[in-house]
Amino acid sequence: MDWGFIFERSFSAMIGPEVVVYALAAVGLNVHFGYTGLMNFGQVGFMAAGAYGVGVSVFWLGWNFWVGIIFAFVYAGVLALLLGLPTLRLRADYLALVTIAASETIRLLARSRVMRPITGGVEGVNQFAGPFYDLSPFELGEFYSFGPFKYLGRDVWVLMVGWTLLILITLMVRQLMRSPWGRTLRAIREDEDAARALGKNSYFYKMQSLMLGGMIGAVAGVIQVIQKASVQADTFNPVITFTIWTILIIGGPGRVWSPIIGSSIYWTLIVFIENTLRQLPPDLRSTLEDTVQLSDFNIAMLRFILVGLGLMLLARFRPQGIFGSREEMALDSR
Amino acid sequence: MRMPKSRWTVRLALGLALGAGFGLVGGAGQSAALVEAVQEDLGVIGTLQYTDATGAKVFIEGVELSIDDVGGDTTDKDGNFRIPVSSPGEYSITLNTATLPDGVTLKDPSRANLVVKVSENADQRIIFPLVTGDTVAATSESKFSVRRVSQLTLEGLKLGLYLAMASIGLSLIFGTTGLVNFAHAELITWGTLMAYFFNIYGLVGTFGFLAGWPAPFGAGVNFIIATALAAVMGGVLGYGLNRVVFRPSRNAGVSLLAQMVMTIGLAIFLRYVFVYFFGSRYRVYKDYAAQRANSFLGMELTSRDATAMVVSIIILIAVGIGLGRTRTGRAMRAVSDNRDLAESSGINVERVIAQVWIFGGALAALSGTFFGFDTVKWDIGARILLLIFAAVTLGGLGTSYGALVGALMVGIAINWSTLIIDTELKNMTALVMLILALLLRPQGILGQKQRIG
Numbered sequence: 001m002d003w004g005f006i007f008e009r010s011f012s013a014m015i016g017p018e019v020v021v022y023a024l025a026a027v028g029l030n031v032h033f034g035y036t037g038l039m040n041f042g043q044v045g046f047m048a049a050g051a052y053g054v055g056v057s058v059f060w061l062g063w064n065f066w067v068g069i070i071f072a073f074v075y076a077g078v079l080a081l082l083l084g085l086p087t088l089r090l091r092a093d094y095l096a097l098v099t100i101a102a103s104e105t106i107r108l109l110a111r112s113r114v115m116r117p118i119t120g121g122v123e124g125v126n127q128f129a130g131p132f133y134d135l136s137p138f139e140l141g142e143f144y145s146f147g148p149f150k151y152l153g154r155d156v157w158v159l160m161v162g163w164t165l166l167i168l169i170t171l172m173v174r175q176l177m178r179s180p181w182g183r184t185l186r187a188i189r190e191d192e193d194a195a196r197a198l199g200k201n202s203y204f205y206k207m208q209s210l211m212l213g214g215m216i217g218a219v220a221g222v223i224q225v226i227q228k229a230s231v232q233a234d235t236f237n238p239v240i241t242f243t244i245w246t247i248l249i250i251g252g253p254g255r256v257w258s259p260i261i262g263s264s265i266y267w268t269l270i271v272f273i274e275n276t277l278r279q280l281p282p283d284l285r286s287t288l289e290d291t292v293q294l295s296d297f298n299i300a301m302l303r304f305i306l307v308g309l310g311l312m313l314l315a316r317f318r319p320q321g322i323f324g325s326r327e328e329m330a331l332d333s334r
Numbered sequence: 335m336r337m338p339k340s341r342w343t344v345r346l347a348l349g350l351a352l353g354a355g356f357g358l359v360g361g362a363g364q365s366a367a368l369v370e371a372v373q374e375d376l377g378v379i380g381t382l383q384y385t386d387a388t389g390a391k392v393f394i395e396g397v398e399l400s401i402d403d404v405g406g407d408t409t410d411k412d413g414n415f416r417i418p419v420s421s422p423g424e425y426s427i428t429l430n431t432a433t434l435p436d437g438v439t440l441k442d443p444s445r446a447n448l449v450v451k452v453s454e455n456a457d458q459r460i461i462f463p464l465v466t467g468d469t470v471a472a473t474s475e476s477k478f479s480v481r482r483v484s485q486l487t488l489e490g491l492k493l494g495l496y497l498a499m500a501s502i503g504l505s506l507i508f509g510t511t512g513l514v515n516f517a518h519a520e521l522i523t524w525g526t527l528m529a530y531f532f533n534i535y536g537l538v539g540t541f542g543f544l545a546g547w548p549a550p551f552g553a554g555v556n557f558i559i560a561t562a563l564a565a566v567m568g569g570v571l572g573y574g575l576n577r578v579v580f581r582p583s584r585n586a587g588v589s590l591l592a593q594m595v596m597t598i599g600l601a602i603f604l605r606y607v608f609v610y611f612f613g614s615r616y617r618v619y620k621d622y623a624a625q626r627a628n629s630f631l632g633m634e635l636t637s638r639d640a641t642a643m644v645v646s647i648i649i650l651i652a653v654g655i656g657l658g659r660t661r662t663g664r665a666m667r668a669v670s671d672n673r674d675l676a677e678s679s680g681i682n683v684e685r686v687i688a689q690v691w692i693f694g695g696a697l698a699a700l701s702g703t704f705f706g707f708d709t710v711k712w713d714i715g716a717r718i719l720l721l722i723f724a725a726v727t728l729g730g731l732g733t734s735y736g737a738l739v740g741a742l743m744v745g746i747a748i749n750w751s752t753l754i755i756d757t758e759l760k761n762m763t764a765l766v767m768l769i770l771a772l773l774l775r776p777q778g779i780l781g782q783k784q785r786i787g
Contacts, residue, residue, distance in 0.1 A: 086772040093514045101720045105765045114756045308603025315595040
């Protein structure tokens with residue numbers, strides 16, 4: 001077994017592009033769930049909205065790349081508005097039903113034959129991220145090493161922009177949640193009736209929260225497709241939403257830095273486990289393949305089995321997360 | 335106080351459920367060998383037919399089809415052909431268009447050559463859509479013809495009946511515990527997979543597989559028995575989930591929102607355990623995999639689907655009577671209506687909840703066996719989750735009969751929608767119905783207002 005390789009991969013995963021993407025999506029979910037108590041089960045739909053917003057407007061409509069990015073945010077905001085209108089007056093689980101259904105519908109619509117002229121169907125969209133990489137100060141195809149971390153030049157550029165955005169957005173959310181507006185959101189989370197009795201229009205606030213979190217989710221989607229340089233419908237599977245939930249609960253909902261911590265822990269663990277299993281000595285590997293069907297495909301599936309198990313156990317035994325506090329915990333309060 | 339006898343049943347059911355869970359690990363290795371044992375006879379099959387101007391089906395004789403390096407066949411007087419192949423894999427099959435009768439052409443002339451994927455243990459059916467000059471004109475003029483609308487209504491009814499069986503459990507579990515069970519779709523998949531395993535490996539084989547016993551295994555049991563067994567296994571899984579996961583959570587005072595996140599975790603966990611052991615390949619049951627449709631009153635239905643529909647209707651009527659007339663059913667409705675009142679009038683609420691899980695799990699599994707008629711997939715339940723949500727919300731989340739009403743409406747509306755929109759997008763209709771229901775009547779058709787809070 002090549003432990004050096006495994007640790008190199010795991011270290012690189014600790015702050016890699018996936019961490020940025022999932023942390024950003026989790027920041028959005030934190031606004032929804034951690035601060036407002038909204039059960040958004042369709043965060044991946046907002047990521048898809050951002051991804052297709054930029055991909056389609058640049059590649060098919062021929063818009064300027066930067067205009068496309070702005071369009072992606074507006075699009076995600078409108079989507080949040082549409083999903084919020086029928087559900088935010090109702091009990092929390094109705095939002096969950098509609099968001100999970102909508103996110104899956106977005107994926108099916110995007111990969112359908114009818115939408116193929118616009119979304120590229122199953123093949124998706126590519127060749128739209130050029131303007132982003134043109135600005136890169138790094139050689140795109142070369143490897144750069146910093147201590148234990150090692151990335152391709154193009155990823156270094158994505159990481160620089162991504163981490164800057166992530167930290168700026170996290171700080172923005174922190175300031176917002178310290179403002180009177182953020183305190184109102186938390187009041188709604190704790191006791192919606194009390195907030196309304198004090199004259200706050202909770203519907204309005206919940207809608208703003210849903211739109212803000214959705215647009216942050218769209219940033220995650222945009223960075224993901226820029227890094228992959230292609231938009232593909234099937235990457236926006238509902239299971240991504242629940243990976244984001246797991247990440248948020250690992251870090252602790254309702255806390256400022258929890259999405260980043262959760263995402264980093266999640267990806268380090270997953271990359272470590274997967275690479276260790278892939279690097280097992282051949283005889284042990286073939287024994288495992290014969291007894292528990294540990295094929296390459298199944299190693300990839302193991303990740304989702306762990307996500308499901310982890311989410312279930314966290315929600316049951318530690319809903320405030322590993323580092324969270326019970327006071328800032330929406331999952332526990334009702 | 336619990337009686338010793340009921341404790342014994344608890345152990346038995348738990349043992350079965352856990353055996354199923356852990357046994358999978360031990361037995362998995364044998365599945366490859368098992369699969370080989372059943373693939374005695376593989377082939378690519380199909381029926382060449384077209385619809386003439388009067389709407390009657392005409393089967394075409396004497397058309398040549400071939401697979402390179404494998405062989406070929408000529409259709410018989412019923413239009414059937416079969417080309418045997420030696421192993422699973424992808425084959426490229428070509429239809430010799432020169433042998434088609436005059437006036438008959440491929441619907442899409444560029445598709446005389448199709449790639450077909452033959453999977454293990456069953457013939458692979460392939461369709462070459464054929465048209466005549468007359469039918470093209472006939473179909474384009476009457477998109478909304480009585481024939482087409484009635485056919486779609488029948489398909490909708492079929493989907494609605496299966497959906498109703500799938501949804502009742504979800505609605506009742508919500509009614510009795512307040513929990514939206516996102517893992518309900520996995521109970522459906524469980525039913526499909528169990529029916530598949532019983533149908534292919536038989537009783538001893540499946541339990542042996544689950545418990546990790548060594549080969550040899552028996553042959554598969556008849557699909558009808560497999561269906562009944564799958565329903566039982568659905569009840570066992572439902573009971574086990576309540577007993578192992580959700581009852582302890584309720585007792586520990588875990589909030590409903592946290593339990594809802596738990597159901598999502600459970601759903602993902604089960605779904606990927608299924609794909610881990612079952613694989614991502616599509617498979618088919620051994621029995622009733624491909625049947626030719628019978629015509630009646632201008633509508634077409636295979637006898638398989640007709641039987642399944644009749645069975646669903648009988649079961650749904652029985653469920654209706656059971657909920658309305660029997661002690662258990664009335665207790666379920668009482669707990670759904672008002673848990674505290676039911677408890678204070680002497681109903682054992684935990685017992686009723688356990689019954690609801692068993693009953694809902696069995697119905698979901700049974701519907702799963704029907705949903706799996708065309709193909710058996712590891713995520714078959716997750717694919718129809720949206721439809722189930724739409725059905726229960728439309729009917730009224732938590733109401734006993736609402737799921738039935740909602741499911742039939744969703745099933746028919748989805749099929750009717752294909753008159754206007756592309757078939758591939760028909761499930762979007764369910765989302766539209768879900769959102770409209772929430773906007774116009776959030777408590778659902780049969781729901782009461784105070785539930786939506």
